[in-house]
Amino acid sequence: MTTPIQPNDILVKAEALRNGLSTGFRDEIVKSLYTEAESIARRAVKAASDKKYDFDQKVDRLVTSPLTGLPIMLLLLGLIIWLTVEGANVASDAIATVLFTLGDWGRALFESINAPWWITGLLWDGVYRGLAWVIAVMLPPMAIFFPAFTFMEDLGYLPRVAFNLDWMFKKAGAHGKQSLTMAMGFGCNAAGVVATRVIDSPRERLIAILTNNFVPCNGRFPTLIMLATVFVAASFPPALTSFIAAGTVVGVVLIGVGFTFLMSWLLSRTVLKGEASAFTLELPPYRRPNISRILYTSLIDRTIFVLWRAMQTAAPAGALIWILANVPLGDSNLAAAIASWLNPFGLLLGLDGVIILSYIIAIPANEIVVPTMMMMYMGAGMMVDGPSTNEAIRSLLVNGHGWTMLTAINLMLFALLHNPCGTTIITIYKETKSIKWAALSVVITLGTAFLVTFLTATVARLLGWV
Amino acid sequence: MNLMYWTILVIALALVILLPRVGLLALFKNWRATHEREQMEDALKHLIDREQSGRHASPESLGGTLDLSRAKVTRLIEAMETQGLIESRGAELHLTAAGERWALHVVRAHRLWERYLADEARMPLGQIHNEAHRREHNLTDAQLDALDAALGHPTRDPHGDFIPTREGALPKAEGMPLTAWQTDRPARIVHLEDEPAIAFEQILAAGLRLGQTIRILERTPQRLILSDGENEYRLAPTVAANVSVAALPESELLKREAVPLVELAHDQRAEIVVLDEAVQGFTRRRFLDLGLTPGTLIYPELQNFFGDPRAYRVRGTLIALRKDQAAQIWVKPV
Numbered sequence: 001m002t003t004p005i006q007p008n009d010i011l012v013k014a015e016a017l018r019n020g021l022s023t024g025f026r027d028e029i030v031k032s033l034y035t036e037a038e039s040i041a042r043r044a045v046k047a048a049s050d051k052k053y054d055f056d057q058k059v060d061r062l063v064t065s066p067l068t069g070l071p072i073m074l075l076l077l078g079l080i081i082w083l084t085v086e087g088a089n090v091a092s093d094a095i096a097t098v099l100f101t102l103g104d105w106g107r108a109l110f111e112s113i114n115a116p117w118w119i120t121g122l123l124w125d126g127v128y129r130g131l132a133w134v135i136a137v138m139l140p141p142m143a144i145f146f147p148a149f150t151f152m153e154d155l156g157y158l159p160r161v162a163f164n165l166d167w168m169f170k171k172a173g174a175h176g177k178q179s180l181t182m183a184m185g186f187g188c189n190a191a192g193v194v195a196t197r198v199i200d201s202p203r204e205r206l207i208a209i210l211t212n213n214f215v216p217c218n219g220r221f222p223t224l225i226m227l228a229t230v231f232v233a234a235s236f237p238p239a240l241t242s243f244i245a246a247g248t249v250v251g252v253v254l255i256g257v258g259f260t261f262l263m264s265w266l267l268s269r270t271v272l273k274g275e276a277s278a279f280t281l282e283l284p285p286y287r288r289p290n291i292s293r294i295l296y297t298s299l300i301d302r303t304i305f306v307l308w309r310a311m312q313t314a315a316p317a318g319a320l321i322w323i324l325a326n327v328p329l330g331d332s333n334l335a336a337a338i339a340s341w342l343n344p345f346g347l348l349l350g351l352d353g354v355i356i357l358s359y360i361i362a363i364p365a366n367e368i369v370v371p372t373m374m375m376m377y378m379g380a381g382m383m384v385d386g387p388s389t390n391e392a393i394r395s396l397l398v399n400g401h402g403w404t405m406l407t408a409i410n411l412m413l414f415a416l417l418h419n420p421c422g423t424t425i426i427t428i429y430k431e432t433k434s435i436k437w438a439a440l441s442v443v444i445t446l447g448t449a450f451l452v453t454f455l456t457a458t459v460a461r462l463l464g465w466v
Numbered sequence: 467m468n469l470m471y472w473t474i475l476v477i478a479l480a481l482v483i484l485l486p487r488v489g490l491l492a493l494f495k496n497w498r499a500t501h502e503r504e505q506m507e508d509a510l511k512h513l514i515d516r517e518q519s520g521r522h523a524s525p526e527s528l529g530g531t532l533d534l535s536r537a538k539v540t541r542l543i544e545a546m547e548t549q550g551l552i553e554s555r556g557a558e559l560h561l562t563a564a565g566e567r568w569a570l571h572v573v574r575a576h577r578l579w580e581r582y583l584a585d586e587a588r589m590p591l592g593q594i595h596n597e598a599h600r601r602e603h604n605l606t607d608a609q610l611d612a613l614d615a616a617l618g619h620p621t622r623d624p625h626g627d628f629i630p631t632r633e634g635a636l637p638k639a640e641g642m643p644l645t646a647w648q649t650d651r652p653a654r655i656v657h658l659e660d661e662p663a664i665a666f667e668q669i670l671a672a673g674l675r676l677g678q679t680i681r682i683l684e685r686t687p688q689r690l691i692l693s694d695g696e697n698e699y700r701l702a703p704t705v706a707a708n709v710s711v712a713a714l715p716e717s718e719l720l721k722r723e724a725v726p727l728v729e730l731a732h733d734q735r736a737e738i739v740v741l742d743e744a745v746q747g748f749t750r751r752r753f754l755d756l757g758l759t760p761g762t763l764i765y766p767e768l769q770n771f772f773g774d775p776r777a778y779r780v781r782g783t784l785i786a787l788r789k790d791q792a793a794q795i796w797v798k799p800v
Contacts, residue, residue: 018619024717026618027741030754031761038781057767060784066771163786167772170788176775200752203587274597276586278749279791280756283768283777283784 056285063160073161076152081186084145085221091140099132122322125382130318130368133383134310137367138188141218142306145187146298154289162281172261173268175204176281178211182260185215189420190306190427192217197431203275207264209428210441213420214260216253219366220415224249226370227415230390231408248412256416263444271440306423313364313422318383321361321372325381335376349450350410350457352401359414364422366415377401406466410453417449504603506546508532510569511576513552513561521663522558570634571610575602577623577630578613584624585617585747591624607632617747624744626677641710644690645703649682652719653711665708672699679714717743724796727764727778728789735765736797745794757781758795 063069103124110120152158158180166176177199185192192212199205216224228248233241324335335357343353358373371383377396378384386393397403419442420428429438460466483490512531516523529539543559546552551565561569579598583589589597605613611632614620622628628636641656655678658669674680674692683698684691690706692699701709717740724739738760741753757780758764767784768777777786787795 026751027754027759031759034757034759034762060768064768064770069771163768163770163775163777166775166786166788167770170774176786201748274583274587274589274601276748277588278752279775279788280752281775281777281786282756283786285784 052285059286060160060283063157064164069160069164073164076157077183077186080145080148080152083148084141084187084218085225087144088141088218091143092136095139096132096136099136100129103128103132118326121326121381122319126319126322127315128318129382130314130321130364131311133318133368133371134314134365135307137222138219138307138310138365139303141221142188142191142303143299145218146191146302147294149184149187150294150298150302151289154287154294156284156286159281159283163283166279166281168261169264170279172207172264173204174207174261174264175199175201175279178204178208178260178264181208181212182215182257185212185217187218188302188306189213189215189217190309190424191302193424193427193431194302194305200280201276201278203268203272203277204279206272206275206432206437207267209431210267210437210444211260211263213424213441213445214256214263214417216256216416217366219421221249223366223370223415224252224412226386226393227408227412228252230393231405234390234394235405252412252416255413259417259448263448267444309423309426310365310421313426314368317361317364317368317422321368321375322382324357324361325375339376348457349414349453350406350460351414351453352403352407354401355407355411355414359418363419366421369415404466406457406460410456413456414449414453417445417452419446419449500603502545505532505534505542506549506551507568507572507603509542509546510551510561510565511572513559514566514569514573517561522560524557524559528559567634570630570636571607572602574630574632575605575610577627578610578617578620580623580625581617581620581629581746582613584744585749588749594624620746641712644682644692644701644706644709644711647682647711649685652679652681652714654679654714654718655709656712657710659708659710665705668705669701669709672701673697674699674701674709679718680711715743717741721796724798726793727766727787727795727797728776728792730766730797730799732766732769734799735763736799738762738764739796739798742794742796745791749791753791753795756785757783758785763800764797 063072106128107120107124110124159177161183162176162179164176165179169176169178178196180198181192181195184195189212192215193209196205196208196212199208225245228245229241232248233244236244324338325333327334329337339353339357341353342356346352346354346356349356354373354376358369358376362369362372368383371385374380374386375383377400378386387396397407419425425438425442428441429435432438481489486492509528509532512528513523516527525536525539525543528534528543529536532539532542534542543552543554546565547554550562551568553560553562576598579601580594583594583597584591614629614632620629630636644653647653655674655676658666658674658676678694680692680694680699682690683693687703690701690703692701720740721742725736727736727738730736738758740760741750741758745753762780764778764780766776767779768786770776770786773789775786775788776792777784778792
């Protein structure tokens with residue numbers, strides 16, 4: 001009778017055999033696997049014709065040639081963003097109307113049963129309003145952007161974009177596929193961070209994660225558009241207004257892209273030096289998009305996933321915002337007191353205390369920064385939309401709260417460069433499994449935002465522009 | 467009021483300085499201990515380096531390598547002698563058994579890190595030494611074992627030097643004396659014998675070094691004439707017997723008949739001959755996963771408008787590779 005083999009014996013045996021292996025044995029294993037697979041494929045697969053292959057080649061020439069490749073790319077990205085911004089406006093208004101009406105009913109119900117005023121306020125004007133606001137502004141753009149983006153992905157077009165742009169990313173020490181995660185970032189930075197899974201090289205993936213926030217997401221676009229229209233474009237003749245506003249937003253986006261490259265370059269040469277790295281990019285054949293799969297991935301995996309995370313952070317933030325606005329302190333409230341305490345720091349950056357406080361308490365989602373700001377400027381007890389016309393917004397901010405052109409421009413820069421929203425930070429943590437990288441993503445963005453706004457403010461003041 | 471204010475300030479200050487573990491004083495002590503240990507490890511590495519090349523370290527050579535003043539070197543040597551790591555014999559410094567064990571541990575850490583940085587992080591060879599030097603301290607044997615396993619138990623570092631095993635053994639270099647090697651067959655120098663020292667000095671003076679690829683051009687009873695393709699070297703046979711050589715790795719031989727993939731013209735069909743030895747780790751695994759195995763048909767199909775990267779058709783799929791990677795795949799046009 002033989003004694004059974006112990007697991008440890010196998011390890012010892014393997015250890016002994018390992019020393020006798022040639023260095024290329026892994027290559028040999030893979031080679032034999034491929035040989036076997038090829039012989040099976042030869043027996044089982046019949047290629048009908050080369051028509052599909054020729055068509056793919058023609059399309060590839062078109063989308064990667066210098067003359068047509070770049071215009072096609074910019075056109076498609078522009079089209080998706082335009083569709084998102086335009087389409088979302090209508091849907092957001094509709095959802096907001098429904099949700100806020102429901103909120104009013106809930107409020108009325110609580111009042112009718114004589115619930116204490118602060119319970120009604122905290123629950124309906126704080127938590128519920130925060131949730132409703134986030135859903136109303138986040139859901140429509142994501143529900144349009146993600147399917148459109150996933151459509152391009154399913155078509156097989158996106159890897160060609162990475163292929164076209166890789167030379168730029170290579171110079172910054174990054175991967176061409178980062179262009180895709182950046183494009184995804186226009187939809188939502190948290191989704192952009194998740195999308196970095198397509199980058200199989202650890203170092204380049206970390207670069208893409210840590211710099212994704214320099215691309216303004218859907219939540220920040222309305223802020224940028226509002227500021228560009230109300231402040232920058234207003235100083236030009238009316239005929240040019242929309243053109244100037246669009247140009248300003250594009251300019252801000254380009255600054256963000258510039259910072260992405262700069263930061264990628266810096267990261268790959270400092271903190272991320274020595275992380276594992278490799279580059280390969282598969283260009284799959286073009287496929288007919290599968291609509292039901294597109295809707296599933298974009299709506300369930302991306303939209304609902306991001307929205308759910310945002311709602312988890314929006315609810316407590318809504319409560320906090322309400323508390324700050326409704327706890328009286330002296331003849332004002334807690335929010336105003338903190339804002340005036342933060343004011344010197346805000347002014348140093350060319351902003352003000354209210355803006356800084358809004359960014360602190362509205363960390364769960366960029367969408368609620370402006371409503372929180374407006375709440376404080378207008379002395380309201382809950383998040384509100386600003387005045388309805390551009391002139392009224394201008395007069396509220398400029399005459400009422402001392403805004404200048406510098407405040408508007410620096411707020412745009414701050415909106416572009418500041419720390420990732422709570423949802424994105426959580427996502428970075430979940431994707432990297434590391435508090436260190438999540439913290440670093442905050443440090444580099446916030447550091448850049450402080451530095452840049454401080455410099456522009458100082459320069460503008462020294463030159464006597466404000 | 468004023469008194470209380472100052473008392474609180476003084477207590478706070480005292481806490482910041484004196485708090486165990488996180489206080490400034492503790493941090494400083496910790497930093498100094500780490501610094502001292504790293505300096506000792508660097509000294510051990512210098513000693514074992516010298517011993518392996520057949521010479522012995524002296525206080526002067528140590529001071530030169532570590533860039534330390536005379537007084538500091540003396541203090542360092544005293545500290546290491548007290549710990550039983552080294553012994554001075556006259557002007558020479560010798561490693562004790564304990565010192566050698568520790569030195570080999572550091573060498574192992576250094577070379578494994580170099581392997582990691584070259585293979586996984588694809589850092590340029592010129593940069594890996596400094597980065598590995600920064601990382602070689604503070605690793606336990608168990609952590610080194612994990613690194614070793616993760617790298618697939620490499621036997622040599624990217625410079626061709628052997629990596630010590632956990633037990634501290636340096637594998638014996640294979641190879642045969644140069645005098646026994648065939649004329650005109652390319653060979654790689656795998657070992658330079660350091661005893662007797664006089665022969666070793668002559669080998670070094672001739673300009674031969676470890677890892678060099680050479681060929682014997684001419685052989686007479688008086689001397690051997692070698693070439694590395696650029697320079698010629700002359701050695702007396704008695705000296706040449708102290709140089710061990712081995713056959714080039716198979717991949718080096720295969721490369722002679724092939725061209726790098728990056729030089730292939732558009733649509734020029736070719737067969738993969740071999741992946742460069744320099745491609746290891748993560749990148750090699752990716753290449754193999756994508757089916758870039760020897761014998762596979764490949765051709766460039768799509769050019770980026772700036773020339774880099776280029777997409778190649780392999781087994782019916784289109785794979786984009788950057789220039790630096792395509793330069794490491796050797797192919798034969800068909």
